[in-house]
Amino acid sequence: MEKIIQVDQLRKEFKSFSSRSGLKGAFRDLFTRNYKVIPAVKDISFDINKGEMVGYIGENGAGKSTSIKMLTGILTPTSGIVTVNGMDPHKEREKFVKSIGVVFGQRSQLWWDIAVQESFRLLKKVYKVPDDVYKKHMNHVIESLDIAPLLDKPVRKLSLGQRMRCELAAALLHNPSLLFLDEPTIGLDVLVKLKIRNFLKEINEKYQTTVLLTTHDLTDIEALCERVIMLDEGQIIYDGKLSKLKSNWGEGKQIEFQFADVEISRMKLNPLLTELEAEWTRGDRQNVWVANVLNDEHVISEVIGRVVAAHKITDIKIHEISTEEIIRNIYEEGAINA
Numbered sequence: 001m002e003k004i005i006q007v008d009q010l011r012k013e014f015k016s017f018s019s020r021s022g023l024k025g026a027f028r029d030l031f032t033r034n035y036k037v038i039p040a041v042k043d044i045s046f047d048i049n050k051g052e053m054v055g056y057i058g059e060n061g062a063g064k065s066t067s068i069k070m071l072t073g074i075l076t077p078t079s080g081i082v083t084v085n086g087m088d089p090h091k092e093r094e095k096f097v098k099s100i101g102v103v104f105g106q107r108s109q110l111w112w113d114i115a116v117q118e119s120f121r122l123l124k125k126v127y128k129v130p131d132d133v134y135k136k137h138m139n140h141v142i143e144s145l146d147i148a149p150l151l152d153k154p155v156r157k158l159s160l161g162q163r164m165r166c167e168l169a170a171a172l173l174h175n176p177s178l179l180f181l182d183e184p185t186i187g188l189d190v191l192v193k194l195k196i197r198n199f200l201k202e203i204n205e206k207y208q209t210t211v212l213l214t215t216h217d218l219t220d221i222e223a224l225c226e227r228v229i230m231l232d233e234g235q236i237i238y239d240g241k242l243s244k245l246k247s248n249w250g251e252g253k254q255i256e257f258q259f260a261d262v263e264i265s266r267m268k269l270n271p272l273l274t275e276l277e278a279e280w281t282r283g284d285r286q287n288v289w290v291a292n293v294l295n296d297e298h299v300i301s302e303v304i305g306r307v308v309a310a311h312k313i314t315d316i317k318i319h320e321i322s323t324e325e326i327i328r329n330i331y332e333e334g335a336i337n338a
């Protein structure tokens with residue numbers, strides 16, 4: 001299998017300067033600055049093969065952007081090795097940039113005041129895309145993303161959804177073998193999201209384009225990525241199949257009980273789960289408690305049986321754990337064994 005991204009013991013530290021207080025402090029700051037070292041990415045390693053679509057996820061501050069910036073050559077690592085498309089992203093700049101496509105949700109590749117078409121034309125020159133390749137490939141991109149009616153409009157006149165579709169087209173103009181996407185569907189309505197997802201699936205199938213997708217929208221990940229890499233405090237806490245994550249962590253069910261008794265407490269509830277693989281969490285309303293149990297009929301009926309026998313219940317609901325909840329649980333509990 002051809003490796004498109006190879007990351008070995010990659011680390012990035014930032015120096016954060018603090019100012020001393022008072023006039024004396026300011027004077028001392030002139031000569032020596034106090035600083036502390038913030039390790040944003042702590043010796044992470046992973047490989048990504050050609051044609052993979054990988055979700056790169058983590059909470060705010062987990063180190064996603066910092067690692068993507070090292071992968072795209074914007075930042076130099078403090079230590080470790082990054083090889084992308086066979087190159088050191090920081091060194092062979094020009095050649096490297098031609099081999100990747102980048103969409104960063106907040107930053108635009110397109111020029112604000114000129115027609116989208118003109119931006120495409122300029123980018124075509126920058127990337128030195130031959131006419132015939134451009135025509136064939138871009139006609140397909142323009143059609144799939146349904147942006148033909150937008151081409152003669154200046155970017156500033158486009159809605160966010162329209163702009164994002166044009167951004168994606170711009171990032172793919174040179175048909176790169178690797179695409180970095182950072183929050184590509186943020187703020188978009190459902191139909192535009194679906195269009196973008198379908199398009200990504202299509203180019204992945206057609207050209208075996210490798211995609212690294214960073215997003216807070218887990219439905220994007222579920223729609224597109226078989227594999228997820230999960231970061232927490234600069235370290236990888238899970239790297240594997242999304243399905244495995246779901247079956248290991250999401251196999252449980254949640255049984256939500258509404259109790260008639262206002263005095264209900266964890267102390268009263270805990271004995272009911274003795275010798276069962278289950279635990280209580282407090283619900284989001286008063287008198288509501290949730291039993292998190294294994295997805296096993298026997299366990300579920302046992303829990304319900306015991307609770308109903310011991311307390312007056314006004315409502316019961318059973319629901320499966322969503323990917324979002326699984327991931328939130330993982331963050332709350334810290335590192336897991338993949």
Ligand SMILES: Nc1ncnc2c1ncn2[C@@H]1O[C@H](COP(=O)(O)OP(=O)(O)OP(=O)(O)O)[C@@H](O)[C@H]1O
Binds near residue numbers: 040065
């Ligand atoms: N230029 C910088 N100088 C100092 N610290 C930084 C710098 N850039 C990032 N950091 C710190 O490094 C850590 C990781 O940040 P990073 O932006 O990579 O996280 P993230 O996972 O991308 O978060 P988000 O989802 O908010 O974009 C954070 O603690 C952040 O404050």
